[in-house]
Amino acid sequence: MHRRAHFDRLRAIVLVCFACAALPLAHSSAQSFDNLGHQEWSTENGLPQNSIHQIFQSRDGYIWTATEGGIARFNGSGFQAFSQEDNPAFTTNDTCCITQDAKGALWVGTADGLVQYANGAFRHFTLGDGQITIEALAADNANLYILTDSGILVENGDKFTPLPLPSNISPTAIAQASNGALWIATATQLFEYSDGSLKQISSGTEPFANPIQSIGSLHGNAPWIMTRSSVTLLRSGHPRTLQTSRDLPNTRLQSFLEDARGDLWIGTSSGLFVVSKNGGPAEIEPALGANSILSLFEDSEGDIWVGTETAGLHILRRQNFHTLPALSEHVITAVAQSTDGAMWAGTNGDGLDRWQSGKTQHYSASNGLLSDIILALAPGSNGSMWVGTPDGLNHIEGRKIDSYTAADGLPDDLIRSLLVDSDGSLWIGTRRGLAHWKNNAFTIYTEATGLKSNLIGSLVRNAQDPQALWIGTLDGISRLRDGRITTYTTNDGLSGNIITSLLEDSAGTLWIGTKGSGLSRSTPNGFISMQRADLPRSIDSILEDNAGNLWLSSTHGITRVPRDTLIACGTSTSCNPHPEPYGRADGMPTEEASSIGHPAAWKDTAGLLWFATRKGVAITDPNHLSEDRIPPPVVIESFIVDDATIASSSTEIDIPPGHTRFAFAYAGLSFAAPSKVRYRYILEGFDKQWTDAGSRRTAYYTNLPPRHYRFRVQAANNSGGWNEPGAEIGFYVRPAFYRRAWFILLCLALLAAIIVLLYRLRVRRLQRQFDAVLAERNRMAREIHDTLAQSFVGVSVQLELAAQLLAQSHVTAAHEQIDRTRAYVREGLAEARRSIWDLRAITAQDTLPTRLTRLADQTGTPQLQINLTIGGTYRPLAPGVETEVLRIAQEALANVTRHAQATRAAIDLRYHSKRLTLTITDNGRGFDTTNTTLPANGHFGLQGMRERAEQIGANLAVSSVPGQGSTVTLDAPIAAEKGIKTP
Incomplete structure (x- = not known):
């Protein structure tokens, strides 16, 4: 017991320390510098080198870094490095600076001249005799300016000519002004160069204690000037100087940035400091520690990029959620605010904490609680708090802790939910029914009195009908009015029967969260399901902010959805209520919200929303959300055909026949929450509708038929803003020769020719058959004419002779003539047979x-x-x-x-x-x-x-x-x- 008390005292000291910082954070706007997410990359993550001399965002959305090991391009997921090891245009890896000209070409300053990146190819340019050192680059709508150790050069095609300046001006820094002019700094002065004229800009603070080392642009086309010990802001004729050892820590200044909110970021040799636009002392950014800061940059989404000397690349993202570090290792079960403004958080085994005005108080089993596991909280009167545990009920008022168990009349010691009624009575949900404690007596409601389930969950009093109490159970939602219980289930329109959370919104609508069946709401005619694919299926808690948005917590993060839009859309899949999901990328300590106790979420009197999670509390200010409404740029990074990368082209790409595998790698260049960027794509000429790819960055196709195609991809950022134009690439899969029109026409012609030939051969064969039959008929006619006919003629002649002989009474001669006639007949018959049967053998x-x-x-x-x-x-x-x-x-x-x-x-x-x-x-x-x-x-x-x-x-x-x-x-x-x- 002594060791536990000692631990509690230490824990209380830690909580006091954190509470002093946490409470101002929790009740301030989301503008606080502490509410920043941090991520870093080094050579282990793909950077070519850890010294980041400049950070630049090209117009297509990529983040570029200049390092001493080459340059790198970042798409939110990974780096692509370019250096002399893999690109001959780089004759050295030592790079200092990057800019982009009006034509879109990217220029890189190196220790050995310039490198241009245009149309996917790099090209090297040597300046002068090759001994010139490049120090900075700037570009306006017409020219590229190169600051070297011997002056300023202007790019003119493939030539670089000196910028005509007076001989007494030795430039030390250049920068592009918002109005298109070029600012030029010397060691002690600032000039503006425009249309060939040069005029001096008065800083109002000359002389500087140290030479000017860099300059840049503030909002409103005002310049800033930085030396190693000061930063001067020349805004509206009222210069403001931040001096080391006075306004800034006593360290060397190396980089400067004014962000879109007006806050000032100063990179030093001993860390990163920020000065609020509202004034106040410089605050160190703890995520960067004491690293030497070489470069600062704000991208199009408002993220702050930090380049260090030895620790690589960092990003600071403004997040919509923050947490209390003192509770980050605890499973929070329930949160509530007492009537005196104190916040209470129950844990799963670490007791109960109360903090207010920088003071904290810890409660546990060692100092009066029935259990260190807290399952329910309910604020009582006079700043007191009712606490439900697995071992009974506690009431904390000041230093006094009262306890109630089954021995005092509770139906069960395991308390799952609590509700203090308007008359000061207490409703207690247990696993064996509902108890109403009033006037020091308990009234019990169970299945025997009308409940369909004794396991009680969330409780809420109906503001529109003060006599009605809504009770969430494992078998529907019950309404208790005037001692009578009515239960509603899926048969009455609910989306599910396992009720996990209840909320009556400002309009009097009752919202019901279920386990596995989504959301339901009440209507004048009963209940209606609001189950949608774009909302959580298991809802652990429901809150409403002051703007009428519903906040739904689940084991997969927190979702915000406009209440009225959701009601209008209902369950229609064609209507989008624009839900906004939040998770770790938005500052939550974990995406797994707690579902152990009640209430698992709370809206405090300042309008902040508190959510219990398995790694502390997640707190957000719905009135100061950082929302990215700019759709992210989309790029197609590579087009791969059968493992070979095809060079990108603005015209249609011709793909030879025989290829079967096609892959498209794309990226939505949003850096506020890269993991939440969503994609959809369509291959026109093949797909009938868009494919929702989620967060997947590659699309695959196989065995595409020969034809013209156009691949289109769109991306949406974490706020749901879709880039409708997106990116696209057109290509043509050429057919094999046997599938081309000329080959098909040739085959058809050959087929027609074959058919004609076969027809002609058939006709010829029939003609030959006809000719043969005709010839045979002619032959038979000739045979008959030359055999039978001749034989008959001969017989006729012989018979005439025989008749003449008989007439002359030459009987003997007549007999001879008849015998000869008989021989003629036999011979004629033989000739006829030979002719008919074609007996040609002799x-x-x-x-x-x-x-x-x-x-x-x-x-x-x-x-x-x-x-x-x-x-x-x-x-x-x-x-x-x-x-x-x-x-x-x-x-x-x-x-x-x-x-x-x-x-x-x-x-x-x-x-x-x-x-x-x-x-x-x-x-x-x-x-x-x-x-x-x-x-x-x-x-x-x-x-x-x-x-x-x-x-x-x-x-x-x-x-x-x-x-x-x-x-x-x-x-x-x-x-x-x-x-x-x-x-």
Whole structure:
């Protein structure tokens, strides 16, 4: 017990020390310098070197740092360093300064000339003989000015010419004025250079004790002048000088900044100091300690950047929340303010603390509390406080602590919530029901009297209906009025039945927080769910500020949402009530708010909001919130195709075919809360709608079809302001050659050509088939004409002869003639069969001379004598050729028999070395060979002969003179392989 009391005394001393600083902070505006978040980076985080000589923000939003190890570009997440190790434009890593000209080019001053960064590429410029040392850079709307150890140079294209100045002026510092003029300082004087003229600006404090080492611009185009021991502000003709050992610590001054609020920041060799615009002494910024401060810069969001000599880069962000350091290691369960203005905080195992007016008082089990675990607080009268613990109820009034337990009539010792009523009575929520202590007696309400659950949570008195008490339970919300209990659940419109928090706002609306089911509210007709995806699902506490905003705490931070806008939007996904989330980036000690006790949040009499968390209290002033309403710049940092980075371009990028993986790295350049920057993107030509990427900074696509695309990305800062134009990059994925229009057209043309070719081949095949059928029909017609018809003619002639012999009573001769006729018939039948079945094979006994001899014998009659002559050496011909020659001879003799009325005919068959000639002559009446009407009159003999001659490649000549007979000559080639042409 003695050791615990000693610990409590030590703890009280610490709390007193912190309370003296914490109370003024808690009840002041958020402008306090103590309410600053701090973050630092060094070489371990990607900086090329820890000496930061200048910090600069380019117009695209990047933060640039000049170090002795090169320059670095920061996007809020990481650094990209540029130095001579990876870029030949840097001939040295020692850099001093950075600026940007009117065309957007970035200029870097180094120990060996200038480096220009434009269109993604670096370029080196040498000044003079290369021995010139650059000390500072400045740029206006037309020119770039370079301060060197030998004067000021002006950039003119690729040339650098001296700025014409009087010979008695030796510049020591330059800076750009807000009006576009150039300020030039010497060791003792300040000048303004504009349009070629130079005029002196009086500081009103000359002479300076030390030479001027740097100058800059204040708000309103007023200059400031700094020496190693003083800073002079030349504002409105009333100079103000801050002197070391008088207004500032006795240390060397190295950098200066007036921020957007008007506060003055002075970097020294022994730390960073700040002077409020409202006056007062300089205060040291404890986050920087005694580090030597080389450079200061304020970005577009109001963040203060600090460059040190050995400790790298730092940022000071104004935060909306602060905490009490004395409670930072405690799990806070409940907070409340007593009627005397004191703030009370209960913890989970570390007792109860009360502080007021710089004094603190600690309560624990050692000095009267029933338990060191505090579950509920409720302010009583006269500055007293009711305290609920797991072991009973305490009442603290001054130094007196009273205790109440189940032995005194409580339904249970575990007290979960407390509410002091307007009549001074006390409502006590336990795990076994609700107790009402009035006139030193307890009235108990449980499930037996109408509650649906005995586990009582938050309690609130209905201001619109003072007779009604709202009770949060694990099974809905109950209303106690006139001793009767009515319970409402999800069946009555609530979003959930596990009630965790209650608030009646200034308009009389009851807001109900649930566990896992979001928010609900009361209406004149009952309850309505307000569950939304952009609000917490589990709500541990609800507060309303003086502006009508609701503050919802959860295990994932605190969310502020305008009450009226939320009511108007309801649960509509198309309506945005613009909720604002807060977390560690906003100064909260942790994002996990406490859900152990009641009340877990409190609005004090000054309007400050206190939230219990698992690492102390989070305090905010809703009337002085730092809100960033400027949408963050968005940049596409890299476009990667199959692991190869594509150089950025203002025109459409052409991507060759065959690539499958595409990645876009982008960044929203907001430094107030980089972790809370949200992104959405769309790939026009592929995506149908925007993709909500959250805080992810890379988009991936695979297997994009060949076409034109445009990737667009937008970003929103921690205040929800979206940069609608965003950033974009266009590219064209070229198709493979087999997917190009010319190739497709060529393929279509080839396909059409193939179809036409196949069609023509089909037509040709059908034509050949038709020609073959027609040829076969013609052949059959010729065969029938030359075999059956001739045979019938011969039979007819023989029968006529037989008839004449019988008429003359030559019976014996008639019998012989009939026998000969019978032989003709048999031979005609054989010829018909050979023609029909195309029996073209012949034997050696059935050669062309033999067949011609038989033909001559069959055709000859007593009235027609036929003489056959065969000459030359016999040469066998193809069977088809011999058959065609025989048929031509047969047709010629048939014509002689039927039409010539000849008495003699001669057949001459002659074999030559390569040709065969057949000549048939007669002494008949002849005919006119020019007569073309013969086929029309049914005479097809000559036409058939010509067709047969053509089939075997022979020449057929027919000559005749009327009255002088006729001659048929056939000239055919002799070739064993030659046969009838077949289709």
